[in-house]
Structures are given as structure tokens and as C-alpha cells.
Amino acid sequence: MKQTKLGILLYVILIIPPITTYMESIMLVHMLIQFPLLILAGWLIGEWVLERWPYHFLKWDANGIAGIILVIFITTYWMFPRAMDESLTIWHIELFKFISLPLVGILLRNSWRKLTIIGRSFVFLNYLSMFGLMGWFYIDSPVQICNNYLEIEQQMLGWGFVVITGIMIVYVLQKCFISGTKSNVNQI
Amino acid sequence: MSEMMVRLKSRNNLIVTQMVVTGLTVIVGMIFGIIMLLVQGGMIEAMPATFYQFLTIHGTFMIGAAALAATAIMWYFLSHYVELSKKILKINLVLFIIAAVMVTVGTFSFEYAGAWTFLYPLPALSASAWGTIGALFYLIGMLVMGVGFLLLFIDSGRAIIKKYGSLGKGLGWDVIIGKKAEKDAPPPAVVASTMVTIVNTTALLSGSTVLIMNIINVINPAFTFNPLLAKNLTYAFGHIFANATIYMGVIVVYELLARYTKRPWNSSRVFLVFWTMSTFFTLLVYPHHLLMDSVMPRWMLIMGQVLSYANGLPVLVVTAYGALMIVYKSGIKWDMASGLAYLSMLGWTIGVIPAIVDSAIVVNHVMHNTKWVPGHFHMYMGLGVIAMTFSFMYFLAKNDNGLKETMVDKTAFFMYMFGLIGVSGSFLTSGAISTPRRFATHLPEWMGPAQFGAVAGILVVIAITIFVIHFIRYISVRNKGNIGSDYYDKKLA
Amino acid sequence: MIKNWRNVVAIILAIVLGSLLIYFGTDGFHAFTEESARTYQLHQEKPLFPRVMLEDNKERVYPFSEFEDKYVLITFFYTACTDVCPVLEMNFAEVYDQIPEKYIGEDIVFLSISFDTKHDKPAVLENYRKSFGSDGETWRMARIPNQTELDNLLKKFGVIVIPEGNGHFQHNSAFYLVNRKGYLEKVMDYEKVDEAAQTVVSVLEKEAGE
Amino acid sequence: MVQMVAWITSLVFMLLIAAVFLVVAIKSKEKREYEPIVKKWYKARTFYGAILVILIIGVSLYTLRLIPFNQPVYSEGEEPTIVDVEAFQFGWNITETEFKVGEPVEFHVTSQDVNHGFGIYDEDMEIIAQTQAMPDYTNKVYITFDEPGTYEILCLEYCGLAHHQMVAELVVK
Structure with a gap:
């Protein structure tokens, strides 16, 4: 429970309002730090959630696909420039942000370990190209x-996104081209 | 029946289904192709709208079919060496069929005619020729197809990494640097599959990115993207994806000729070096499609030319040369499978020549987007990839069932060969006399080659139909429960 | 298959919920940015031009209702601007030239409103208008001296102005067409001059036809 | 001109390759040990590969000398005529369509809507130069007409249903 x-x-x-406002x-901080931290918070809290309702997740999301689909949709939504703008001016969008992003974290924690390597790679590669596009776009x-x-x-x-894409590419390359021992090869 | 046999049979069933889908798609695609040539030759009449719909469907179906057939070949042989997921193969086939239906509906029911290259922003700006729905059907269809293939290549990458340690080792880099002996190098089928996995994953990622850009632009035209970026992504996708088909298809040549001549076709160090070169060049040469965009960075265009030249080396020095060497004075028994495999190498090699010629910037300046370009790839794909596909079909039929080949098949072989040389030759001639590509009508002086091409095309369709009939005969015999004698698989078992 | 029906339901539900989120989040795929959302909303709402006092380039002071019974085509700008505003006003001039003369002054008035109340005094505006060929009568330039009134107008019309602190502003730009009754009729892309002119002319012609 | 050279070069190499394939196919009837063949032909391959590499470098250097998108150096006092070309679905806006023989011309080509191709055809309907017309960007073609006559502009990038009808004329006197 730590x-x-x-x-x-x-x-x-x-x-905390001042922190949020800041x-x-x-x-850059809004999208690339606050958003991921909210997801991280959800991921951490997920420990308790998954323990509290293990069977619900097992029954309804046995292979992790439903969860990951929601994750993709919600994160895509938050990548729209408009969503970011509106979270500043419309209070219920801001509220939705503080609920939906931690939810992404919880769902991700559950789905990620259930997905096969193929599923994970697929999701990862899609985010890679999506972030690259966002970088160019901004x-x-x-x-x-x-x-x-x-x-x-x-x-x-935009440059922030480019850096993230770069890191992701380096990660893929090292995973695919620099082999470690057999055991950690199995978990791309 | 042993468990192993059941497993093999169900595996082969999937491959066979995939090949049937391919064969039928190819025939349909070719018929549209012939109609287009007839229209251009002034022998029949069609509305431009109809012509360009046919153009779109022809391109999409042919690229799709080539990719589907090539992945079947790759999957079949690669699965002898590594553990591939049958489920993913099935998902890919299902997604492909869904995509084909969506593309067809988009094109014929909603009149989408933006060509298979869907060059941004054409899908959205059609001058009111087609609407949002047609474009969306088409683009989302392509996206669905892309998802299927992406999953397939992720799976092959996973399997290769699991068995060999890394994609680098799949390409035999440890052999190249001398850490491992040549005799322990990964077999050609694995090397080729690794190369294709790398390049096609990249291609599919750029393809899906540009498809999504197009989809957003179609839904809301106020939302625009950089057209030069879109063009780069489109050709990175189109070039690599089309090229990769032959690198997958060639696996059947490696496997068959080695077996037929009872000579080994191993991965030597030179072989590995050249495949690594192919990997990089295939990724990097797509700017040769953009030679006529002077706004591109100059170094990219010069790189496009120089690397296109260099990209001819692996095939001219290693693959084709290897095929010639292994056949030379081997006492090989020629049949449909080995004949088509050999023919495919000829098609590939001679198809590379006009491509190399056209990749010179000065030549491209007057030949880009003339019929020279389809001339090159009809040779390369038509006489190359398609020959590999049918070589594989005849191999399966013979190996699995011992189905006899007749004189009709042999006649079809020559019809096919001369037919396709005729088609490609007519295109090249058209290109040499400046006939533009993708024109619904031709000037009188351009019509001759088109008419010749149409006639040659009819020969090809007849030949292909005979090939497919042979294959369907094989399936019907096979379904009677006469499980064959795949000695290779038995040996494996 | 049957044994994981719950999974299938969950997947379908996820897709439906996700699509709904994207759909409503973009007003049915119309607006990915707040700017486009704003334009879309303005077209839906057609807000009324609020009551303000204008002070124009000839130092005349009058309420907006002065223009009652005429169409008013409006831009928002500030004279110290070095990037967008000159282009905006240039394009505005091009639209002005494309409107048939018989409508000018009679049925339609052009009005450029400065949001830099402190700096853009009538004399400054008078000077500025000359560089764009505005006649100061049928195309006037004006400021709104009362800050509260100005803010209210900007808010109503969705004009966003962020002071950068060094005398410059970040702001969004468009052509706003207000109808004879003072309601916002159209918001048009200021970069598409021909399209905007056509729209205005067709609105005017349509009325003349009735 | 260039087209003919390209066509003949391609034909020669293609026939050469086809001949080699034919010879090997005929020779395949004989049966020999593989080892000596490998040895002999690997050696030959080294030689053949080296020749190809030299050929490639030579041809690259030769063809890259004058790449068409380098702006030509104009002689003193000679000003090129700059012509703005805008392609649209389905036609051309060209600011100037009459030229003199020997007059250096720069076409600055762009597009209003989708990608088009700007191809200049001479009187014999042979392409003499081309570039892509794309939205948001301006590509340049440098040309000096050597012969008088009527030249045609055709669209060389598929742009929609009337793609083949996008024609314009240039007159060179």
C-alpha cells in the first residue's frame, strides 16, 4: 500500500490551487508534466484499486484491450489543443481532467500487464508516431x-514532443538491436 | 493423425486461404488494369470518373495483393525457423478482407478516386467529385489494412528477437563482425524477414500517420497539415511497402532453388552485408520519388539518386547472381514452381534497370510521372513478386499433394512471361515518348503502346487464371482429406 | 467466445464511450482548437453587439447604435502591431474594394476597432487609416475608451487579447459581420479575402432580392 | 533526347541480363559439382562487383554535374524573365505565356489546392522539363527555349477527375 x-x-x-495554476x-509543463503526473498518480493508486476489486477487472477486462482502448481515447482527447485551452477556462473540463487522467493511470496499470508483447508494442509504436506528429504540428x-x-x-x-519521440525511438532501437540476456528479451 | 500434423495442416490452411484471396484479387485487379489500357488505347469508352475509380482500385488491390501474398510466403517459411503466432496471421487476413471491402465500397459506392497514393490534400479536395464518406471509407479501410500488417510485423519481430536475441542478430551482424562463424549465420529466410520487419514497421508507421492526417483533414478541411511533410510520409510509406513485397517474396526463391538443385544457399558474410545495405537503402531512398520537388533539401535529393544506384547492388551482385550460380550446371528439374522462381529473379533484375535509370535527377526531369514509372514496376512487381507468388502456389500444390502439372500450365507459363514483358515494354515505350501517367485519355500518338499493352495484358490474365485454377484444383483435392507429403514439415516433426 | 462476453461488452463500451468523448470534445469533429470551437459557437449563438461608446478617428463620439439599420463589418486590431494587424487591415481593404460601390455607406459600414485604448488615440488612428486607404467615413477606425465596455465586447465576440507587457498583444483575428439589428451574423477567416468578400456580397444581394 | 538515351541504355542492360539468364537456364541441364563453380564464380563476382561500383560512381558524378534545379548563372546584364505559375483544379494561371528564343525563363510554380505536376511539352509532344506544383510551396524550373513554336503545359501529378484536361499553351517566337 506504499x-x-x-x-x-x-x-x-x-x-493544490497555486501548484495547479503555476x-x-x-x-509545456501543463501538457508534458502535469498530465503525466496525474496519470502516474492514478497508476500508483491503481495498486489499491486493483487489490480492492480484482475480480471486476478480471471479468470485464481479462485481456486488457477494453482498458487500453479507453486509455487511447482519453489521452487522444487531451492532446487536442482545445481540450487544454478549455481546461483553463471551463471548470467542468478542468474537473474532468483531474478525474479522467488518474483513471487512465489505473486502467493502464491493469491493462498493460495483461496485454501481450504484440499488443504492447502496437500501442507503443502508435504513441511514438502520434507524439512525432504532435511535435511537428506544434x-x-x-x-x-x-x-x-x-x-x-x-x-x-512541440520541441518537448520531439524530444520524447526521440527518446522513444532510441528505446525501441536499443530493445530491438542490442540484445541482452535471453530472459529480458522476452519482455520487449 | 499426429498432433503435429494437425497443427501443420491448420497452419497450411490459413496460408492456402490467404493465397486464394491473393489470386482472386490479382485477377480482379488485372482486369481493371486491362480496361484502363483499352480506354487509353481508344478501343472502349469510359467516363473519366470511372477510369480514375478503376485506377484507384487497381493500384490498391495490386499493392494489397502483393503484400498479402508476400507475407504469406514470408510467414510460411519463417515459421519453420521461429515460433510465429497463428492468431495474428488470422487477424491480419480478416482485417485485410474488411479493408478490401471498405476500399471497394468507398470507391464504387461513394465514387472515391484519389488513387492509392491518397496524396494529401486530394482526398479532401476533390473538386466535389467525391464526398467525405467515400474518402473516409477508403482512408479508414487503408488504416485497417495497415493495422493488420503492423501487428504481423510486430509479431515477426518479436519471434525473431526471441529466437536470435535481437534484430541485429537476425540480420547476422554478429557474423559480419566476426563474433560468430559463417556456418551459424541465420538462414536467408530469417535474414530477409528481419529486413522486411524493420523497413515495413517504419513504412506502416509513416503510412498510418499520413492516413490520420488525411482523415482529420477530410473530416474538417479547416484543419490543414504541411503538404511537403505529407508527401514525404506518403512516399516513405508507398515506396518501402511496395519494395518490401519483393524482399519477402524472394524467400521462396531461396528456399525452392536450394531444394530443387540440392545445393545449399547459405548466408555468407557478403550476403549478410548486402542485406544490411538493402535494409538501410530501402529506408533511405524514398526521396527519389520527390526529385521533382526542388523545395526539398538538396542533399536529400542527391542522396535519393546516389542511394538508388547503390540499392541496385545487392540484387545485381548477390541475390540474382546467387540464383544464377545455384542454377548453373546444376541439372535442376524444371517445373512450374522452379521455373516461376527463376523467372521472378529475371523480372526483378531487369525491372531494377529502368528504375535506376529514372532515379538520375536529369532523367527524372523528363521522365518522372510518365508511363516509364509504371513500366518499371510492372516488370518488378508483375514479373517479380507475382511470379514468386505463383511459384509458391505451385510449390504448395506439388509438395502438399503431388498434384500433376499439365501442358496447359506450361503454356500458361510462357503466356504469362511474354504477356508481362509486353505489358511492361509497352509502358516503357510510352514513357520514352513522354506519355503522362494516370491519364484517362490519350493523344492519338500515345495510343499504340496502350493497345499493345492491353492485348498483352489479356494474355497475362488468361495465364493467371490458369494458375489460379490449378491452385483451386489443389484445394479441392486437398479437402478430400488427402493430406499430403510435405517432406519438409515431416522432417521438422 | 461466449465465456468472455463481458470482455466483448467492455470493449464495445470502451469504443462507444471513447468515440462520444472525441465527438463531443470536438463539437462533432468540427473544432479541434478552441479558436475553431469559438467560431462555431458564435455562428450558433449570434450574440448581440453590446452597448459601447466609440471614439473614432475624427474624434467623434457615438454609441454603436449609430450604425443601426446597416451592416457593419468589423476587425479588431492595434496600431503598434507589427505582424498580424497590417495583414489583417490590408485584407480588410481588399474586401472593401470588392464590395460594389452602391452598398458602401448605404447598406454596409466598415469599422476597425482598436483594443489598445491607451495608445491608439484618435490622432494615431487618423494617421494609421491613411496607410490602408480608408476614407474615415465608410470605413472608420475607432477605439472604445471605457475599458469595461471594451472587455465586455471582446468577451461577447470571443476576441482574445493577451497583453505581452511590452506594448504588444497576442490576439486572434477575423472579420466579423454584424447585421442591421446589431447581431453577429458571420465570422470569417481574414486570410481568405475573396471568400469573405463573396460572403458579404451574397448577404447584401440576398436582402436586395427580397 | 534524354528519353531516347534512357530507353536505349535500359534496353541494352535489360537484354544483357535476359541473355545471361537464358544462357544459365540452358546450361542448367548439365550437372556438375557445386564446389568448383562456387570457387570460380565467387572470384568473378568480386571483379564484376568492383566494375559495377566504379560504373555507379562514374555515372553519379557525370549525371550530378548539372542538376536541373540549380539556378543557372546568368551573364552580366542578363535578367531572367520570372513567370509565376499557379495550378488549380483544373487549370493554370500563368502570368506570362509568350517568350523569345534564347530568353532565360524562371517558372515559379505553386498550387492553389492539391498537388499538380507542371510539365512542359515541346512541339513534338516530348517533355523538356517539369516540376511539381504543390500548395504552400514554390518550386522553380529554369529553362531557355531554343526553338520557336507552341509549347504545351500538361499536368503530371494526378489531381482529380479532370487531371488530363489541365492544358495550357506557351508561345515561343
Whole structure:
């Protein structure tokens, strides 16, 4: 239960208004730090959730596919420039953010271990190309896409995505081309 | 029947189904192709809308069929060496059929005619020729097909890594650097599969990215993307995906000729080096499709030309040369399977020549997007990949069932060979006289080669139909419970 | 298959829920950015131009209702702007030129509203208008001296202005067409001049035909 | 011109390859040990591979000397005529369509909507130059017409149902 406590602590810190406001004031931090931290909080809390209702997850999401589909949809939604804008101006979108992203973490924790290697690789590769596209999109966009952020911030976010994509590519390459011992090869 | 036999049979069943789907798709695709040539030759009339729908369907079906057949070949032989997932193969086939239906509905019911290259922003901006729904059917269909293939290649990558340790080792890098002896090198089938896994995963990722860009743009045209990025992604996808079919298909040549001549076709160090070169070149040469975009970075275009030249080396020096060497004074028994395998190497090698010629920037300046381009790939794909496909079919029929080949089959072989040389030759001639590619109508001076091509095309369709009939005969014999004598599989068991 | 019916249900449910989220999150795939959402919403809502006092380039002061019974085509800008606004006003001038003369001043008035109240005094506006060929009568440039009124207008019309602190602003741009009754009729892309001019002319013609 | 060279070069190499395949197929009837064949032909391969590499380097250097998208160096006092070309579904907006023989011309080609191809055909309907017309970007073609006559512009990138009807004319006097 150590993870759960940590998760709750993280979540509480994230919803403290000054911290929230600060994080949201910088576009890069908003999308690439606050979002992932919220997901991480969910993942940690997932420890308790999965223990509390193990059978529900087993029954309804035995192979992890339903969970991962929801994860993909929710994260895709949060990648729209509009969702980010609206979370600043409309309170119920902000509320939805603080509920849906931790939910992503919980679902991800359950689904990820149930997915086969093929499923995991598929999801991973899709995020890789999606992040690459987002990077290009935010850097190259000739207009300001978000009303609440300056263009320069938008480009910084774009570069953030490019860096993440780069790291993901390096990860894939080292997994596929630098073989370790047989045992860890099995878990791409 | 032993458990092993049952497993093998169910595995072969899937492959056989996949080959039937391919064979039928190829015939349908060819018929559309002939109709287009007839229209261009002024022998029949069709509305431009109809012509371009046929163009779209022809391209999509042929690329799809080639990929499906090639993956069947790769899967069949690769599964002798590594443990592949049958479930994934099945999922891929199902997704492919769904995709084919969606593409057909989009094209014929909703009049989508944006060509198989769906060059952004054409799907969205059709000058009101087709609507959102048609474009979405087509694009999502392609996306579904992409998902199937992506899963398949993730699976092959997983299996190769599991058996050999890494994709690098699948390409035999440890043999190249001398850490492992040549005799322990991965067999050619594994090397080729590894190469294709690497390049096709990349291709499919760029393809799905540009498809999603197109889909968003079609749904909401206010949302635009950078057209040059889209073009790069499209050709990275199209070029690699089309090329990879021959690198999968060639596995059947490696396996068959070695067996027929009873000579070993092993992975030597040179062989491995050249396959690694092929891997990189195939990934890097797609800018030769963009030579006529002077806004591209100059170094990319020059790289496109130089690497296209260099990319001819592996096939000219290793693969084709190896095939010639193994056949030379071998006392080989020629039949349909070995004959088609040998013919496919000829098709591949001579198909590479016009491609190399056209990849020179000065030549491309006057030959890009003329019929020279289809001339090259009809040779390369038609006489290359398709010959490999039918070589594999005859191999399965003979190996599994000992089904006899007749004079009709032999006649079909020559009809097919001369027919396709005729088709490709007519395209190349058209290209040399500046006939533009993808034109619904031709000027009178362009019509001659098109008419010739149409006649040659009819020969090819007849030949292919005979091939497919032979295969269907094999299936009907097979279904009578006469499980064959796949000596190879038995040996494995 | 049957034994994991729950899984199948869950997968279908996930797809349906996810699609609904994306669908409503983008107003039925219409708006991926807030800007497009805003335009879409404005077209749905057609807000009323609020009561404001304008002070124009000739130092005349009057309420917006001065233009009652005329169409008003509006842009929002500030004169110190170095990137978007000059283009915006240039394009505005092109639209002005494309409207048949018989409508100008009679049925339609052009109005550029500055949101830089402090800096853009009438004299500045008077100077600025000349560089775009505005006549100061049928195409006026004006500011709204009362900050509260200005803010209210910007909010109603969804104009977003972020001061950068160095005398510059980040803002969004468009052509706004307000009808004779003072309601917002259309929001048009300022980069597509011909399209905007056509839209305005067709609105005017349609009325004349009635 | 270039087309003919390309066609003949390709034909020669293709026939050469086909001949080799034919000879090997005929020789396949004999049966010999594989070892000596491998030994002999591996040696030959090294030689043959080296020749190919040299050929490739030579041809690359030769063909890359003058790549068509390098702006030509104009002589003193000579100004090229700059012509803006805009392609659209389905036609061409060309700012100038009459030229003189020997006059250097730069076509700056772009597109309003989708990708098109800007192909210049001479009187004999042979392509003499081309570039892609794409939205948001401007590609350039440099050309000096050597012969008077009527030249045609055809679209060389599939752009929709009237793709084959996108024709324009240039007159060179």
C-alpha cells in the first residue's frame, strides 16, 4: 500500500490551487508534466484499486484491450489543443481532467500487464508516431493554436514532443538491436 | 493423425486461404488494369470518373495483393525457423478482407478516386467529385489494412528477437563482425524477414500517420497539415511497402532453388552485408520519388539518386547472381514452381534497370510521372513478386499433394512471361515518348503502346487464371482429406 | 467466445464511450482548437453587439447604435502591431474594394476597432487609416475608451487579447459581420479575402432580392 | 533526347541480363559439382562487383554535374524573365505565356489546392522539363527555349477527375 499512499500524496499536491495554476501557466509543463503526473498518480493508486476489486477487472477486462482502448481515447482527447485551452477556462473540463487522467493511470496499470508483447508494442509504436506528429504540428503551426498560450510556448511544447519521440525511438532501437540476456528479451 | 500434423495442416490452411484471396484479387485487379489500357488505347469508352475509380482500385488491390501474398510466403517459411503466432496471421487476413471491402465500397459506392497514393490534400479536395464518406471509407479501410500488417510485423519481430536475441542478430551482424562463424549465420529466410520487419514497421508507421492526417483533414478541411511533410510520409510509406513485397517474396526463391538443385544457399558474410545495405537503402531512398520537388533539401535529393544506384547492388551482385550460380550446371528439374522462381529473379533484375535509370535527377526531369514509372514496376512487381507468388502456389500444390502439372500450365507459363514483358515494354515505350501517367485519355500518338499493352495484358490474365485454377484444383483435392507429403514439415516433426 | 462476453461488452463500451468523448470534445469533429470551437459557437449563438461608446478617428463620439439599420463589418486590431494587424487591415481593404460601390455607406459600414485604448488615440488612428486607404467615413477606425465596455465586447465576440507587457498583444483575428439589428451574423477567416468578400456580397444581394 | 538515351541504355542492360539468364537456364541441364563453380564464380563476382561500383560512381558524378534545379548563372546584364505559375483544379494561371528564343525563363510554380505536376511539352509532344506544383510551396524550373513554336503545359501529378484536361499553351517566337 506504499504506492497508493504515494499516489494519493502526489494527487493532493497536484490539486493544490497555486501548484495547479503555476503548472498550467506554462504550456509545456501543463501538457508534458502535469498530465503525466496525474496519470502516474492514478497508476500508483491503481495498486489499491486493483487489490480492492480484482475480480471486476478480471471479468470485464481479462485481456486488457477494453482498458487500453479507453486509455487511447482519453489521452487522444487531451492532446487536442482545445481540450487544454478549455481546461483553463471551463471548470467542468478542468474537473474532468483531474478525474479522467488518474483513471487512465489505473486502467493502464491493469491493462498493460495483461496485454501481450504484440499488443504492447502496437500501442507503443502508435504513441511514438502520434507524439512525432504532435511535435511537428506544434512547431510548424503558422498560427497560434491555443488562445491561452503564446506561440513561442507552443513551439517549446512541440520541441518537448520531439524530444520524447526521440527518446522513444532510441528505446525501441536499443530493445530491438542490442540484445541482452535471453530472459529480458522476452519482455520487449 | 499426429498432433503435429494437425497443427501443420491448420497452419497450411490459413496460408492456402490467404493465397486464394491473393489470386482472386490479382485477377480482379488485372482486369481493371486491362480496361484502363483499352480506354487509353481508344478501343472502349469510359467516363473519366470511372477510369480514375478503376485506377484507384487497381493500384490498391495490386499493392494489397502483393503484400498479402508476400507475407504469406514470408510467414510460411519463417515459421519453420521461429515460433510465429497463428492468431495474428488470422487477424491480419480478416482485417485485410474488411479493408478490401471498405476500399471497394468507398470507391464504387461513394465514387472515391484519389488513387492509392491518397496524396494529401486530394482526398479532401476533390473538386466535389467525391464526398467525405467515400474518402473516409477508403482512408479508414487503408488504416485497417495497415493495422493488420503492423501487428504481423510486430509479431515477426518479436519471434525473431526471441529466437536470435535481437534484430541485429537476425540480420547476422554478429557474423559480419566476426563474433560468430559463417556456418551459424541465420538462414536467408530469417535474414530477409528481419529486413522486411524493420523497413515495413517504419513504412506502416509513416503510412498510418499520413492516413490520420488525411482523415482529420477530410473530416474538417479547416484543419490543414504541411503538404511537403505529407508527401514525404506518403512516399516513405508507398515506396518501402511496395519494395518490401519483393524482399519477402524472394524467400521462396531461396528456399525452392536450394531444394530443387540440392545445393545449399547459405548466408555468407557478403550476403549478410548486402542485406544490411538493402535494409538501410530501402529506408533511405524514398526521396527519389520527390526529385521533382526542388523545395526539398538538396542533399536529400542527391542522396535519393546516389542511394538508388547503390540499392541496385545487392540484387545485381548477390541475390540474382546467387540464383544464377545455384542454377548453373546444376541439372535442376524444371517445373512450374522452379521455373516461376527463376523467372521472378529475371523480372526483378531487369525491372531494377529502368528504375535506376529514372532515379538520375536529369532523367527524372523528363521522365518522372510518365508511363516509364509504371513500366518499371510492372516488370518488378508483375514479373517479380507475382511470379514468386505463383511459384509458391505451385510449390504448395506439388509438395502438399503431388498434384500433376499439365501442358496447359506450361503454356500458361510462357503466356504469362511474354504477356508481362509486353505489358511492361509497352509502358516503357510510352514513357520514352513522354506519355503522362494516370491519364484517362490519350493523344492519338500515345495510343499504340496502350493497345499493345492491353492485348498483352489479356494474355497475362488468361495465364493467371490458369494458375489460379490449378491452385483451386489443389484445394479441392486437398479437402478430400488427402493430406499430403510435405517432406519438409515431416522432417521438422 | 461466449465465456468472455463481458470482455466483448467492455470493449464495445470502451469504443462507444471513447468515440462520444472525441465527438463531443470536438463539437462533432468540427473544432479541434478552441479558436475553431469559438467560431462555431458564435455562428450558433449570434450574440448581440453590446452597448459601447466609440471614439473614432475624427474624434467623434457615438454609441454603436449609430450604425443601426446597416451592416457593419468589423476587425479588431492595434496600431503598434507589427505582424498580424497590417495583414489583417490590408485584407480588410481588399474586401472593401470588392464590395460594389452602391452598398458602401448605404447598406454596409466598415469599422476597425482598436483594443489598445491607451495608445491608439484618435490622432494615431487618423494617421494609421491613411496607410490602408480608408476614407474615415465608410470605413472608420475607432477605439472604445471605457475599458469595461471594451472587455465586455471582446468577451461577447470571443476576441482574445493577451497583453505581452511590452506594448504588444497576442490576439486572434477575423472579420466579423454584424447585421442591421446589431447581431453577429458571420465570422470569417481574414486570410481568405475573396471568400469573405463573396460572403458579404451574397448577404447584401440576398436582402436586395427580397 | 534524354528519353531516347534512357530507353536505349535500359534496353541494352535489360537484354544483357535476359541473355545471361537464358544462357544459365540452358546450361542448367548439365550437372556438375557445386564446389568448383562456387570457387570460380565467387572470384568473378568480386571483379564484376568492383566494375559495377566504379560504373555507379562514374555515372553519379557525370549525371550530378548539372542538376536541373540549380539556378543557372546568368551573364552580366542578363535578367531572367520570372513567370509565376499557379495550378488549380483544373487549370493554370500563368502570368506570362509568350517568350523569345534564347530568353532565360524562371517558372515559379505553386498550387492553389492539391498537388499538380507542371510539365512542359515541346512541339513534338516530348517533355523538356517539369516540376511539381504543390500548395504552400514554390518550386522553380529554369529553362531557355531554343526553338520557336507552341509549347504545351500538361499536368503530371494526378489531381482529380479532370487531371488530363489541365492544358495550357506557351508561345515561343
